[in-house]
Amino acid sequence: MRTLQLSGITASHSSTPVLHGIDLEVAAGTTTAVLGPSGCGKTTLLRVVAGFMRPDSGEVRVGDHVVAGPGVWVAPEKRGLGYVAQEGNLFPHLDVAANISYGLPRRERRTRAGVGDLLELVGLSGDLARRRPDQLSGGQQQRVALARALARRPSIVLLDEPFSALDPELRMATREAVAAALAHERATVVLVTHDRAEALSFADQVAIMHDGRLTQVGPPADVYRAPLDRRSAVSLGEACFLPGVLDNGVVTCALGALPVPDAAGSGPCEVLLRPEQLRLGEPDASGRVAEVTRTVFYGHDALVVLRLDDPLEDSAGPVEVSARVLGDEAPPVGSRVSVRVVGAPHVVTLEDARLP
Numbered sequence: 001m002r003t004l005q006l007s008g009i010t011a012s013h014s015s016t017p018v019l020h021g022i023d024l025e026v027a028a029g030t031t032t033a034v035l036g037p038s039g040c041g042k043t044t045l046l047r048v049v050a051g052f053m054r055p056d057s058g059e060v061r062v063g064d065h066v067v068a069g070p071g072v073w074v075a076p077e078k079r080g081l082g083y084v085a086q087e088g089n090l091f092p093h094l095d096v097a098a099n100i101s102y103g104l105p106r107r108e109r110r111t112r113a114g115v116g117d118l119l120e121l122v123g124l125s126g127d128l129a130r131r132r133p134d135q136l137s138g139g140q141q142q143r144v145a146l147a148r149a150l151a152r153r154p155s156i157v158l159l160d161e162p163f164s165a166l167d168p169e170l171r172m173a174t175r176e177a178v179a180a181a182l183a184h185e186r187a188t189v190v191l192v193t194h195d196r197a198e199a200l201s202f203a204d205q206v207a208i209m210h211d212g213r214l215t216q217v218g219p220p221a222d223v224y225r226a227p228l229d230r231r232s233a234v235s236l237g238e239a240c241f242l243p244g245v246l247d248n249g250v251v252t253c254a255l256g257a258l259p260v261p262d263a264a265g266s267g268p269c270e271v272l273l274r275p276e277q278l279r280l281g282e283p284d285a286s287g288r289v290a291e292v293t294r295t296v297f298y299g300h301d302a303l304v305v306l307r308l309d310d311p312l313e314d315s316a317g318p319v320e321v322s323a324r325v326l327g328d329e330a331p332p333v334g335s336r337v338s339v340r341v342v343g344a345p346h347v348v349t350l351e352d353a354r355l356p
Helices: 044-052 098-103 115-121 124-129 138-150 168-185 194-204 220-225 229-236
Strands: 004-013 016-026 032-037 057-063 064-070 079-085 156-160 188-193 207-212 213-218 240-247 250-253 257-258 269-272 280-281 288-297 300-307 321-328 336-341 348-350
Touching: 004 044, 004 220, 016 032, 016 188, 016 269, 032 044, 032 194, 044 156, 044 188, 057 220, 079 138, 098 124, 098 138, 115 124, 115 168, 124 257, 138 156, 138 168, 156 168, 168 194, 168 280, 188 194, 188 213, 188 336, 207 229, 213 220, 213 229, 213 280, 250 288, 250 300, 269 280
Parallel strands: 032 188, 032 207, 079 156, 156 188
Antiparallel strands: 004 016, 004 057, 057 064, 207 213, 240 250, 240 269, 250 257, 269 348, 280 336, 288 300, 288 336, 300 321
């Protein structure tokens, strides 16, 4: 197992800056997901690590070795990395076993030693080894691409949105199979994705990217519960933002006076609540009262949009929040419900200017 460390990486396409001073460390044997919208620089970052593109400045270190930096450039094939592209890029004229053996050192390709173990590792043993890529499902093709990448036993594996072209059910099954195979190999993994559920469930660390910069890096639960800016918050899931006033560990907002044990300071602030923190009930004195204005049904759950009664005096109009409930418990549009908060909100004082 080896660590991956990026320091001050900048990169450009045709003189247009794409990456701006990227610092990132991926501990040995862990998975980091780089999450961000299309065009933010995720794939460029992966290409720099793989050696397909030279950075303008900065350093890439694999284990104890610098593979890119001032006066240093190690060719992609000598970096000991595995790379799985979005489409898999399998050879259409070769069967599965031949596609995988192509990833082996040249002297081992003829014997295909170890191909059977790799097929079993990614759940494709049996007669599947003799099929061509066009005889496989999209998920199976991605597993073959992973097996080929693992053939050389790389210590670091790079995944470039490998599940994005799959339908939701197949994507989940393939993701779980790939995660199990990578864990078995104890590989250090970097996944780039725009799918927040994928990033949060697949990785030990999430690095949020916007406009070629990493805005926050940390464990999935930490970045979800305490994002540093609005874009990061929305990248990770639905969020409710409310103006508030913080005083002695209590924040007052349109949902009442809420305890915030870890918040320091006092004065105007921004309050972040996730929809699952809001509980709905019959209108009574236990919570704020709101009217249901819209319901978005997802099957297993639903997002209920609410207009609160009696917002704060300085509110510029009606205040809306969203609550997540079980799908069969969504109240009808037009009904009135009580709203209460469970768990502590995330609060940032306006002086920090991190939730503009």
